[in-house]
Amino acid sequence: MERTFGIEIPERELERLRTVGGWYAWLRAVLPNDLGGTAATTPGAPAAISDAELWQRLRSIVAEASGVSPERVVPSARLIEDLGMG
Secondary structure, rough: OHHOOOOOOHHHHHHHOEEEHHHHHHHHHHOEOOOOOOOOOOOOOOOOOOOOHHHHHHHHHHHHHHHHHHHHOOOEEEEEOOOOOO
């Protein structure tokens, strides 16, 4: 996720976030939102991303990392218990 979104994820967040929806909410809070598709970014800052694109990218990352189909990657899915990422 750090590479994909151009951010650093603090260790405390890695320990705290347990669901796909939790990760989505955290990412949405730290990444700029490109509501109109024209957001400019500061050099070195993460690129702005729409809600739909954020969800699709997160879903793809989690599906690939866990080896499950993207259909199983839903907001309520727990990363360890439901998707076997642990």
